[in-house]
Amino acid sequence: MFSFRINRKAILAYLVVSLSTRAIAGNVDDGRALAYDYEKGNCLACHAAPTDELAVTRANIGPPFVNVRQRFPERGLLFEQIWDARRSNPNTIMPPFGAHKILSTTEINLIVDYLLSL
Amino acid sequence: MKKIIIIFLYLILFPVATSNQEDPEGVRQFFLKVFENNLPGVAVSDYVNGAMIRSADALEQFESIMDFPPFQGDIELGKAIWETPLPSGATYADCLPNRGVNIAGHYPIFDEQSKKLISFEMLINDCLEKNGGVAYSFDDRKTMGALTAYARKLSDGMSMDIKVESEGALQKFEAGRAFYFKRIGQHNLACASCHLTHGGKYFRDELISPAIGQPVHFPVFRAGERLYTLHMRYQRCMEAVGAVPFAAGSEELNSLEYFHSYLSNGLPLRASVYRR
Numbered sequence: 312m313f314s315f316r317i318n319r320k321a322i323l324a325y326l327v328v329s330l331s332t333r334a335i336a337g338n339v340d341d342g343r344a345l346a347y348d349y350e351k352g353n354c355l356a357c358h359a360a361p362t363d364e365l366a367v368t369r370a371n372i373g374p375p376f377v378n379v380r381q382r383f384p385e386r387g388l389l390f391e392q393i394w395d396a397r398r399s400n401p402n403t404i405m406p407p408f409g410a411h412k413i414l415s416t417t418e419i420n421l422i423v424d425y426l427l428s429l
Numbered sequence: 430m431k432k433i434i435i436i437f438l439y440l441i442l443f444p445v446a447t448s449n450q451e452d453p454e455g456v457r458q459f460f461l462k463v464f465e466n467n468l469p470g471v472a473v474s475d476y477v478n479g480a481m482i483r484s485a486d487a488l489e490q491f492e493s494i495m496d497f498p499p500f501q502g503d504i505e506l507g508k509a510i511w512e513t514p515l516p517s518g519a520t521y522a523d524c525l526p527n528r529g530v531n532i533a534g535h536y537p538i539f540d541e542q543s544k545k546l547i548s549f550e551m552l553i554n555d556c557l558e559k560n561g562g563v564a565y566s567f568d569d570r571k572t573m574g575a576l577t578a579y580a581r582k583l584s585d586g587m588s589m590d591i592k593v594e595s596e597g598a599l600q601k602f603e604a605g606r607a608f609y610f611k612r613i614g615q616h617n618l619a620c621a622s623c624h625l626t627h628g629g630k631y632f633r634d635e636l637i638s639p640a641i642g643q644p645v646h647f648p649v650f651r652a653g654e655r656l657y658t659l660h661m662r663y664q665r666c667m668e669a670v671g672a673v674p675f676a677a678g679s680e681e682l683n684s685l686e687y688f689h690s691y692l693s694n695g696l697p698l699r700a701s702v703y704r705r
Binding site for chain 2: 357372406411
């Protein structure tokens with residue numbers, strides 16, 4: 312009985328860890344795809360991502376995606392920036408992706424996961 | 430109601446970011462100053478090269494395409510339409526000012542009688558109708574598109590020369606300017622967001638052309654084959670930001686063209702060129 316309980320815990324712990332890391336890796340890939348997609352984020356139209364080898368762009372309109380974690384220690388603020396960049400800069404040319412329903416909450420969260428991985 | 434008043438006040442107090450210059454020449458100088466900053470070392474006369482401004486390779490390729498344009502057939506089609514007599518027996522040359530030579534750079538013109546703008550395309554439709562024909566659609570590539578691809582070339586080399594000389598004309602200019610700075614579409618972007626503020630920067634892998642130098646070379650042939658009149662190109666950019674485009678030939682796009690063309694005053698026309 313005892314050993315079964317330990318096993319069960321171990322298995323559960325393993326499952327939780329492996330599923331969540333797998334889920335996060337999946338989020339990063341999905342977020343990357345959304346960020347690249349011309350019909351979705353199309354973030355690469357304005358931002359370069361110099362540390363992401365897959366990102367092909369010459370964009371220099373917005374700041375490059377580097378050290379995003381340091382720039383945005385709070386995930387919420389990063390989400391906000393994508394949801395409606397006008398809140399931090401009323402004259403911004405960055406589209407209000409959430410406020411104008413270009414991207415859903417889920418999609419923005421996936422993009423946030425991707426950005427935080429850079 | 431209170432909300433409406435607040436929004437109204439807001440609009441009066443904080444109009445969209447524009448130059449403070451009210452007179453057309455002041456606005457043009459303001460644009461020039463921004464580009465001088467964004468495109469250091471590039472001569473104003475080179476702005477006509479648009480997205481190719483920064484690339485000697487692209488320019489070389491451009492000139493070699495222009496030596497034997499793949500769209501020559503469209504220009505020939507336009508020439509044939511131009512030379513075919515209208516139902517009255519007159520030709521376009523008989524009907525247009527100066528036989529249609531070296532005139533395109535004056536249009537759109539503000540007509541003091543009708544208080545409307547007259548574009549080069551409207552001038553052509555006017556000829557057509559006065560001589561027993563039926564006006565072409567402003568976005569028909571095979572008629573208006575091809576015809577102007579030829580007819581505008583008869584003005585190659587003349588300088589853009591748009592005049593804003595009356596109160597009525599100034600109103601149209603201001604309407605065009607307001608449009609240029611108005612944020613539109615799902616992406617909430619104005620023409621000025623890209624072609625003024627970020628003219629000379631890269632949008633993905635495309636250099637954004639500065640507003641000055643754009644209208645002098647229309648129609649263009651994108652990918653060397655697909656004809657776009659200036660209004661059709663405006664529509665493409667409107668669609669790209671998720672806005673519903675105004676119709677080609679509409680008063681809105683005429684005003685936009687009036688303002689936009691004024692900015693290029695002094696630059697030489699060269700119609701029917703290759704664009705990516």
